[in-house]
Amino acid sequence: MTTQTHEGHYFVPNPSIYPVILSTSLLLLAGGFIFNINGHDAGKWSMLVGFLGILYVLFGWFGKVIGESEGGMYKKWEDRSFRIGMIVFIASEVAFFAAFFGALFYMRVISVPELGGFDSEFTPYPGYAGDWPTAGPGGATVHGAYTPANFTPMGAWGIPAINTLILLTSGVTVTWAHWGLLKNNRKQLIAGLAMTVALGVAFLCLQAYEYHHAYQELGLTLGSGAYGATFFMLTGFHGFHVTLGTIMLIVILLRSIKGHFKSDHHFGFEGVAWYWHFVDVVWLLLFVLVYWL
Amino acid sequence: MSTATATHHQDDHHAEHPTGIMRWLTTTNHKDIGTMYLTFSLIMFLLGGLLILAVRAELFQPGMQVMQPEFFNQLIGVHALIMIFAALMPAATGFANWMLPLQLGAPDMALPRLNNWGFWLLPPAAILLLAPFVLALLGIGDGAVATGWTFYAPLSVQGGIGTDFAIFSVHLLGISSVMGSINVLVTIFNMRAPGMTLMKMPIFAWGWMITAFLLIATIPVLAGGVTMLLTDRHFGTHFFDAAGGGDPILFQHLFWFFGHPEVYIVLLPVWGLIPHILTTFSRKPTYGYKAQVYSFWAIGILSVVVWAHHFFTVGLPTPALLYFMYSTMSISLPLAVLFFCWIATMWRGSMTFETPMLFTVGWIILFGIGGLTGLVLADVAADAQYHHSYFVVAHFHYTLFAGGIMGIMAGVYYWLPKMTGHMYNEKLGKLHFWLTTIAFNVTFIPQFFLGLAGMPRRIPDYALQFSEFNMISTVGAFVLGLSQLIFVYNVIRTVRGGEKATDKVWESSVGLEWTLPSPPPYHSFSEQPVIK
Ligand code: HEM
Ligand SMILES: [Cu+2]
Numbered sequence: 004m005t006t007q008t009h010e011g012h013y014f015v016p017n018p019s020i021y022p023v024i025l026s027t028s029l030l031l032l033a034g035g036f037i038f039n040i041n042g043h044d045a046g047k048w049s050m051l052v053g054f055l056g057i058l059y060v061l062f063g064w065f066g067k068v069i070g071e072s073e074g075g076m077y078k079k080w081e082d083r084s085f086r087i088g089m090i091v092f093i094a095s096e097v098a099f100f101a102a103f104f105g106a107l108f109y110m111r112v113i114s115v116p117e118l119g120g121f122d123s124e125f126t127p128y129p130g131y132a133g134d135w136p137t138a139g140p141g142g143a144t145v146h147g148a149y150t151p152a153n154f155t156p157m158g159a160w161g162i163p164a165i166n167t168l169i170l171l172t173s174g175v176t177v178t179w180a181h182w183g184l185l186k187n188n189r190k191q192l193i194a195g196l197a198m199t200v201a202l203g204v205a206f207l208c209l210q211a212y213e214y215h216h217a218y219q220e221l222g223l224t225l226g227s228g229a230y231g232a233t234f235f236m237l238t239g240f241h242g243f244h245v246t247l248g249t250i251m252l253i254v255i256l257l258r259s260i261k262g263h264f265k266s267d268h269h270f271g272f273e274g275v276a277w278y279w280h281f282v283d284v285v286w287l288l289l290f291v292l293v294y295w296l
Numbered sequence: 297m298s299t300a301t302a303t304h305h306q307d308d309h310h311a312e313h314p315t316g317i318m319r320w321l322t323t324t325n326h327k328d329i330g331t332m333y334l335t336f337s338l339i340m341f342l343l344g345g346l347l348i349l350a351v352r353a354e355l356f357q358p359g360m361q362v363m364q365p366e367f368f369n370q371l372i373g374v375h376a377l378i379m380i381f382a383a384l385m386p387a388a389t390g391f392a393n394w395m396l397p398l399q400l401g402a403p404d405m406a407l408p409r410l411n412n413w414g415f416w417l418l419p420p421a422a423i424l425l426l427a428p429f430v431l432a433l434l435g436i437g438d439g440a441v442a443t444g445w446t447f448y449a450p451l452s453v454q455g456g457i458g459t460d461f462a463i464f465s466v467h468l469l470g471i472s473s474v475m476g477s478i479n480v481l482v483t484i485f486n487m488r489a490p491g492m493t494l495m496k497m498p499i500f501a502w503g504w505m506i507t508a509f510l511l512i513a514t515i516p517v518l519a520g521g522v523t524m525l526l527t528d529r530h531f532g533t534h535f536f537d538a539a540g541g542g543d544p545i546l547f548q549h550l551f552w553f554f555g556h557p558e559v560y561i562v563l564l565p566v567w568g569l570i571p572h573i574l575t576t577f578s579r580k581p582t583y584g585y586k587a588q589v590y591s592f593w594a595i596g597i598l599s600v601v602v603w604a605h606h607f608f609t610v611g612l613p614t615p616a617l618l619y620f621m622y623s624t625m626s627i628s629l630p631l632a633v634l635f636f637c638w639i640a641t642m643w644r645g646s647m648t649f650e651t652p653m654l655f656t657v658g659w660i661i662l663f664g665i666g667g668l669t670g671l672v673l674a675d676v677a678a679d680a681q682y683h684h685s686y687f688v689v690a691h692f693h694y695t696l697f698a699g700g701i702m703g704i705m706a707g708v709y710y711w712l713p714k715m716t717g718h719m720y721n722e723k724l725g726k727l728h729f730w731l732t733t734i735a736f737n738v739t740f741i742p743q744f745f746l747g748l749a750g751m752p753r754r755i756p757d758y759a760l761q762f763s764e765f766n767m768i769s770t771v772g773a774f775v776l777g778l779s780q781l782i783f784v785y786n787v788i789r790t791v792r793g794g795e796k797a798t799d800k801v802w803e804s805s806v807g808l809e810w811t812l813p814s815p816p817p818y819h820s821f822s823e824q825p826v827i828k
Contacts, residue, residue, distance in 0.1 A: 102520025229541030
């Protein structure tokens with residue numbers, strides 16, 4: 004990273020209206036959502052418009068970028084920008100998940116044991132042992148009386164273990180697809196991507212089933228205290244990222260079928276692959292820290 | 297290299313760009329975007345000032361005169377959020393946009409469309425923050441966020457619709473910061489002129505690089521924290537509720553994990569630009585370039601491991617108190633290195649005191665006071681007394697207003713002639729400096745004494761013995777506020793016209809930005825210069 008080796012011309016895109024539309028749509032989406040959760044139902048219309056705006060921008064902006072890429076406007080120099088940018092973006096995602104892992108750590112190691120550890124003469128929560136998993140000691144809360152419901156924690160060796168296998172396999176298939184691309188073996192590329200997408204979808208289906216199971220049979224909900232909150236927020240945000248990753252993979256798959264990407268020019272593919280591996284690693288942490296331990 | 301200008305591709309030939317409002321809405325040009333950031337920052341600075349002048353009016357005398365306590369609380373929180381997120385940070389980003397490509401010899405920022413998005417997220421964020429004021433007038437909700445800028449649970453779990461607006465405002469601001477940081481980092485790593493190694497970079501780029509790293513590491517944690525707040529408020533989670541096994545203190549950890557680095561996020565770009573001004577007006581090379589870069593790194597790294605000094609008094613275990621106290625105090629070591637370098641740069645230089653230099657010298661002293669009083673607060677035992685008092689308010693204004701805003705102003709006077717091609721009015725500049733510096737001290741020195749005497753912060757009414765100091769502080773605040781109008785006038789005048797600036801602007805300015813015409817052409821370096 005000490006000296007630059009590139010040709011003198013850098014691609015600076017023309018003025019673009021997409022960013023402003025995106026920001027406005029986000030404003031509408033957020034504003035509508037706020038009204039909605041505060042009991043003003045009409046907020047949903049604002050959300051709808053915002054959502055459509057975001058869709059429009061996604062198609063338009065990415066479409067433009069794909070066009071530029073296929074039009075040969077991105078050379079090595081631009082490519083390097085995208086790579087560095089993607090790495091930094093994934094780093095910020097790591098920090099986002101770190102906040103939730105941090106909350107899990109804090110509750111398990113600090114706040115829950117502390118709540119169970121008061122001197123028995125002074126404790127506001129007599130009989131609360133502070134073990135994990137827990138829905139908390141209960142008692143008065145800011146929302147009025149809260150009595151933690153009983154729940155069964157999610158076991159690690161059923162669906163979660165299968166999901167671990169699925170995601171690990173998908174990491175292999177996407178790498179296999181990459182090898183195909185590097186060797187100019189388009190069949191391998193497309194087959195590998197298709198398998199990865201299928202595995203992603205399978206993961207999401209199982210996760211949806213698991214949530215259903217949790218709510219219906221285990222009595223485990225978002226409101227189940229420390230365990231419920233960290234369980235659903237961590238797996239939920241992870242699932243959301245898998246969803247995004249799967250959509251991105253589908254786009255890459257369609258582009259591959261259309262003949263996009265060359266063995267020496269395929270940042271789009273690699274960016275998505277990196278993202279997918281990132282989602283994979285987060286899952287491994289989840290599996291160990293949320294489900295297993 | 298020689299083919300660079302000849303082979304302009306059609307899609308990026310923007311000598312011709314849309315005009316009128318569309319130019320600004322759609323621009324991908326780093327100078328246009330920088331100008332928008334700086335303009336937005338100036339407007340929000342005035343607005344944030346207006347809000348707090350209302351607060352100072354209420355505090356002019358004991359007793360309640362001007363407003364309800366609820367509204368008072370809203371003004372304080374929104375003032376702080378605006379000043380930090382919508383005035384200081386965008387100003388620094390504006391400079392990054394304007395100056396990094398010029399200083400690094402780049403054709404533009406690395407990701408121009410993303411750059412535009414980063415800016416255009418800010419107005420929606422400001423709208424979200426301010427909308428509850430208007431909605432309250434229409435009978436919806438009870439006004440803006442009333443928790444102060446720190447959103448402490450459980451107060452923020454209980455608050456009205458304004459809190460939700462603030463949460464989403466923070467989300468948009470956060471996305472904007474992350475996009476801006478991505479852009480800055482990619483530009484620094486990938487767009488430097490051939491031959492410009494990292495250690496040959498202008499120090500402003502170093503300051504911004506560390507700022508961008510800190511933003512990437514901490515803004516998402518804040519986003520996570522306020523998301524938990526949102527789900528605690530509306531979706532039944534118990535992150536910050538002991539009944540569910542959570543803890544309000546958890547929120548303070550999450551907030552200050554971001555909040556403490558945030559102060560260096562706003563200061564590092566300023567520390568980056570101060571050495572440029574010092575060399576220019578001392579006519580001497582920067583003293584200790586390497587030492588400054590290493591100090592930036594040291595402070596950047598230390599800043600993410602000291603956060604709990606903001607809540608020493610919540611009942612942390614003693615080992616934690618000791619750790620956070622010593623680690624906090626250790627930040628003063630690299631900071632002292634920086635102060636040494638700044639002063640050594642001036643040492644025996646042939647100095648002149650144009651407005652940017654005046655602001656810089658004033659800045660060194662005032663920011664020094666901010667740092668020293670911070671050292672006082674870092675002492676656990678002393679903090680038990682001073683926490684949540686006006687001493688804290690005075691301290692962070694010496695760092696944020698003096699260390700942040702006044703540093704930015706030094707930068708404005710320094711670079712404005714380059715950006716506009718016109719010289720500002722030196723007399724008005726000097727008047728602005730003296731009025732600001734004096735009024736600033738009249739406003740905030742009394743607050744140190746108020747804090748030492750025990751006046752708590754965030755309170756609309758107070759005991760009689762605090763009257764005189766509060767009165768002085770309010771008078772100072774109004775003078776301070778009014779003198780900023782001179783600045784606004786001077787800036788607008790300079791943009792509009794005035795004496796032509798030379799390319800070099802200052803007698804002994806060094807760096808690539810001064811090799812370009814003033815104002816620089818729409819495309820800075822369509823051909824990259826080579827650095828030996
Ligand atoms: C005209 C200049 C200013 C005046 C007179 C002023 C005055 C005040 C006052 C009276 C408070 C409330 C103190 C309390 O009761 O807790 C306050 C809070 C605050 N101000 Fe300023 N301020 C000014 C400029 C700034 C600037 C430029 C910044 C940041 C860059 C800033 C950042 C803050 C912060 C972070 C708080 C704390 C708010 C909270 O407690 O949540 N202020 N200011
Ligand atoms: Cu701090």
